[in-house]
Amino acid sequence: MSYAEAVGRLRAGTWLRLKAVDRTLPVWIGAALFLIFLMILPLGWIFVTSVKGEQGFTFDGYLQVFKEGALLKAIWQTLIISTWVGVIAVVIGALLGWLVTRSDLPFKRTVRALVMASFVTPPFLGAFAWTLLAGPNAGELNKLYRWLTGAEGHLFNIFSREGLIIVMALYSFPYVFSMIANVCELMSSDLEDAANILGARKWRVALTVTLPLAAPALIGGFILAFLHSLSLFGAPAILGLPAGLHTITTQIWALFQYPPRLDLAAALSVPLLLATMALLAVQKKLLGRRGYSTVGGKGGQKRLVRLGALRIPLFLLVVGILALSVFLPYWILLKASLAKAWAMPLTWDNFTLHNFTFTFFEYGDTQNAIINTFQLGILTATVGTGIAALIAYITNRRLFRGARYLTFFALAPLVVPGVVLAVGLFIAYTRPPIVLYGTIWILFVAYLTKEMPIGFSQAETTFKSIHPELEDASRILGANRLRVLKDITAPLARSGLIATWCFIFIGVIRELSASILLFTPKSKVISVVIFDLKEEGQVGVIAVLGILLLVVSFAVVLSVQWMLAREVVATRE
């Protein structure tokens, strides 16, 4: 028996062959139930509700969506906004991604950390901060502009379509950034060198060689940012509604007001769902093809492009962008949390700690919301990481026939925007036999579904990086699969899985677009409380809760990084 044969037999797993049905059945049933309860039931209800009239089948819902000016306008606005967000996010994300990986930009690590900070900042919080920064009259930046120039008007009105686009782009570009940075790190400099040798100048090389190489990632990044902005609820509600501007998500939310028009909400969800599906299909096609042999493998040499005279101006540009997404919003939140009147200078007369004492000791919602949020965060992250790891391990090691189709189960929720998922879950679980509405469990289901694709891709990457050789070796030495899992796989996968946990946790504690339709007064979470407070204009309390959310997010990220760094050191020894 050759080594290959032995490995082959082990991989097929004698215990699996003997009791193949027994062993794989639970997994399939589990996955199927998962899919049915989390996806098929809610989405099925959306379709049913959208075509169910009082006397049976009807297309009235859809007709009304396309007849009613307001709804049609919301769809149109959403398309324009998301397109622009996609374009701007690609420009910023690609520039920063390239600069950080392929140029001699100073302070690259800090820049990366700050991009991570804008990724962690919940867009609704960013949007709220920007109302204080760039409200046309009281906004700090506009006041500064008037003071500097003596002008009467304003530099920028954040309560406008343009304002909404910019703020959404500021919190969407990190998605493009990470895609581009990845591609740039994998691309070797060979082709660029060739162009250089043939006499092309730096910028020509960048435009004619690097850019085309990165094109699939750029388009993929555009689609990702487009979809991200399509699904946002908080930012458009905070910046768009004051200007009389509805997007699809805010319109769906408005249809839930009493008396609820669930039929219209469902009919409006379907185009959003179809658009998302179509775009993801395009993205998959583009990224899946990868006709560029130089992308995708390591090796080859990478040289950093010298920016020369542009080094400092470009660095300042990067700082400027990060100021818009991180420094300025954080500063204004801090100021608002410590001020009696946020629009006045922070002098001793205006200084107060009342916002903090009120939020933490008097305001009744705070404690409950904090408990709910962290309960849900920890629960979802733990269960989510567990399921994601299980599916990723099974598909990656092909533990039984057809295992790779499990991938589909885990990635399917990607096509469902948060609001749409919430509409479906709301319809499905507010009626017997299963009433989850009114408890935190409906939020748990929503979060688990929403975070599954991210969790799965993280776990997948982790297992891909652990070569089966090590497991095989230990199987040959007589360990059974469970023992191998415990002694070999788990320790190696640990850091990757902790990162997965952390990703899901942060995704959960900042979730608003699904929560806003699914919460009840008993099951409020911090994001929903912030939105509630925003509607009443309680600036100080929002700032305090926003800071709390940011502090916890960063504490989690940093402690995980710290833990993992130690882990790496330990294994090297």
Added chain:
Amino acid sequence: MKKSIGLALSALLIAWSATALAQDAALIEAAKKERKVVWYTSLAIPSSTMLAHLFMNKYKGIEVEVHRSGSQRVLQRTMQEISAGIKNVDIIHTSDAGHFVLLKDKGLLMKYVPKAVESFPAGFKDSDGFYYGMRATLSVIAYNPKILADKEAPQAWKDLLDPKWRGKQVTAHPGYSGIIMTHVLALVKEFGWDYFKALAQNKLHLVQSANDPAGVVASGERPVGVNGAEYFYYKTLKQGNPIKIVYPKEGVPLVVSPTAIAKDSPHPNAAKLFTEFIFTKEAQQTLADREGLYTGHPEVTYPKDKPVLKALKLLAVSPDELEKRNEEIKKRFVEFFGA
């Protein structure tokens, strides 16, 4: 003889008040067993929190769970829970009196008459005993005196239509606030929908809560509030912010905000006790003193710098009409203002 009648009377009185006391004691006892009361309210966060703490200090061991949102949101959440069969809310309080017509018609309210409301005027009571006006306020115009001189500031509802205010006004939303719902209906009855159509030409900044315009005007984001809760403007002003309140001569919409106990209240005794409490002179006087509200309690006195209601021309609307025209108002407002 006279003496004995007097004696008998006082004995009766003592006996009567003893039973009343015994009843009170029984209610308090029963309420303490339930341990908490869940209050869905549209009263501003600082005010409702204050009231809850006042109650919790008086009746130790009973927690008041305050869930504050706009009137229309409170109704939405209540109805969503009811249709899902969830019993969570004990007391419902909004500023849209129409809600209580709807809830009463659907049989979702518990009949309960708190003692103190006997002396309240008719406008504060449901004749069948299901709901009572816990507080009242006005919807007014306000401006920022640091930005606008008194001479140029608007003094009447019609002044707000002047194109010179384009981009300088803020309005709250009837799809969120019961106060604004009442405000819009009152002005529509006075001036017709054309008034709002013309107003919308001024490109208003749209906020949700009737309390929010106070902050927007005070910060200077928009110097003129075309509506808003008078008590919250007053509170904001008292905190030292630049605000001036205008009570238009054409008439000021009066908003009486009812409270009621839910039929399926999970803590009925605590709910009754809390309802009794909020109508006591003590609680009503605190609402007037600290929150700048008006009340139906005849003995309550008001801060000197607030106008007496009798001196104003008040625009009142009937709860029935509010309930009937709720959807029409929301729809047309969105049509004119965009969202």
